[in-house]
Amino acid sequence: MNPARVELQTPVAGVAEYNALIDVNKSISATHVAGVMALEADDFDKPVRDYVFTGSSSARELIDAMSQAGGFSATKLATARDLLSDQFAALDAAGHDAEKCLNWLSFPACLCATGARGFFVEALRQRRFNVVVSTCGTLDHDIARCHSDYYHGSFELDDHELADAGLNRLGSVIVPNSSYGESIEAVVMPALEDIRSERIESTGLSGTELWKGFGTVELCWELGRRVCDENSILHWAAEHEIPIVIPGPTDGSIGAQLFMFRQRHADFWIDILADEQRLSDLTWLARSSNALMVGGGISKHHVIWWNQYRDGLDSAVYITTAPEHDGSLSGARPREAISWGKLRAQAPHVCVEGDASVLLPLLGADLLSD
Numbered sequence: 001m002n003p004a005r006v007e008l009q010t011p012v013a014g015v016a017e018y019n020a021l022i023d024v025n026k027s028i029s030a031t032h033v034a035g036v037m038a039l040e041a042d043d044f045d046k047p048v049r050d051y052v053f054t055g056s057s058s059a060r061e062l063i064d065a066m067s068q069a070g071g072f073s074a075t076k077l078a079t080a081r082d083l084l085s086d087q088f089a090a091l092d093a094a095g096h097d098a099e100k101c102l103n104w105l106s107f108p109a110c111l112c113a114t115g116a117r118g119f120f121v122e123a124l125r126q127r128r129f130n131v132v133v134s135t136c137g138t139l140d141h142d143i144a145r146c147h148s149d150y151y152h153g154s155f156e157l158d159d160h161e162l163a164d165a166g167l168n169r170l171g172s173v174i175v176p177n178s179s180y181g182e183s184i185e186a187v188v189m190p191a192l193e194d195i196r197s198e199r200i201e202s203t204g205l206s207g208t209e210l211w212k213g214f215g216t217v218e219l220c221w222e223l224g225r226r227v228c229d230e231n232s233i234l235h236w237a238a239e240h241e242i243p244i245v246i247p248g249p250t251d252g253s254i255g256a257q258l259f260m261f262r263q264r265h266a267d268f269w270i271d272i273l274a275d276e277q278r279l280s281d282l283t284w285l286a287r288s289s290n291a292l293m294v295g296g297g298i299s300k301h302h303v304i305w306w307n308q309y310r311d312g313l314d315s316a317v318y319i320t321t322a323p324e325h326d327g328s329l330s331g332a333r334p335r336e337a338i339s340w341g342k343l344r345a346q347a348p349h350v351c352v353e354g355d356a357s358v359l360l361p362l363l364g365a366d367l368l369s370d
Helices: 012-032 059-067 073-093 109-113 117-125 136-147 159-164 181-201 209-213 216-227 233-240 253-266 272-285 296-312 334-342 357-365
Strands: 102-106 131-133 167-170 174-176 289-294 315-320 349-353
Touching: 012 253, 059 073, 073 102, 073 117, 073 289, 073 315, 073 349, 073 357, 102 296, 117 233, 117 357, 136 181, 136 216, 136 233, 136 253, 159 334, 167 209, 167 357, 174 181, 174 216, 181 253, 209 216, 209 233, 209 357, 216 233, 233 296, 289 296, 296 334, 296 357, 315 334, 334 349
Parallel strands: 102 131, 102 289, 289 315, 315 349
Antiparallel strands: 167 174
């Protein structure tokens, strides 16, 4: 039996109307299967409205107008905004108690090489989420950009010339070698030595026992306290003790630093199963569990995977550019998660197809500006 749930606030009109249309579509599908046509013109009673740009002054007003525009991804973005607003309000009402309300955030590393990192930084500063799942590259970019700059580039640049100049291209962002691997190594290796010395002094342990219980959550917090500034994700995660879980901690520059640190100290290891125990505890105890999942891959899957053990998420927002037809997890829509028990059948949800580097600033300008 599931514990009593803390319900989300009553959805605003955009969410309610969107879910009503889903119900209509389900009814239509069912009647088609039965060979009976039950569709009525009165089922659709919300008129499409044009945008009016004179007098509008805020991102909130723009997204409100999107909710009235009828199409296409704009109305989905408005629904996503409303769902996230409800998630944030529920977390505030729960006093940020993860047992009452658990808000998940997952995203890929590439966005942290762009200004979209600011959305995640501000969301954690405001404690809008209380558990995060991402990839090793997020640590790379977050730490590197605390100490060096990345630069504007272009998708069309000559990659052979860039390589010869010691410049890496991440989409339209230029990442100099001096701003990435070299910068990360200069600050992370001393930090790892400091963490080791502090753990020896505080625990009195040695050998492999020294690192038992030290997972990626603890790694993120310790790095956030030592090598990051207030413009970083890791800083605010450490400040508010928001768990950041990195299921693939060796797949990036930080992973390379961990490997090299083990060459110095053969008993060093990362207790990734301690992370899984933490996620297990959070999931089993949460009365309400909701998520914003940007992109896909291991980060998204880790969120929905753990939530299947509590009969699924209570609400979900997906943002993706991936297609569904190839069967990929990144392209899978929320209805597929319902079939696995990873999203509850009646849970409000939306999948917004679009570039997160465009959509997140719009959402942030509305939801995080107060």
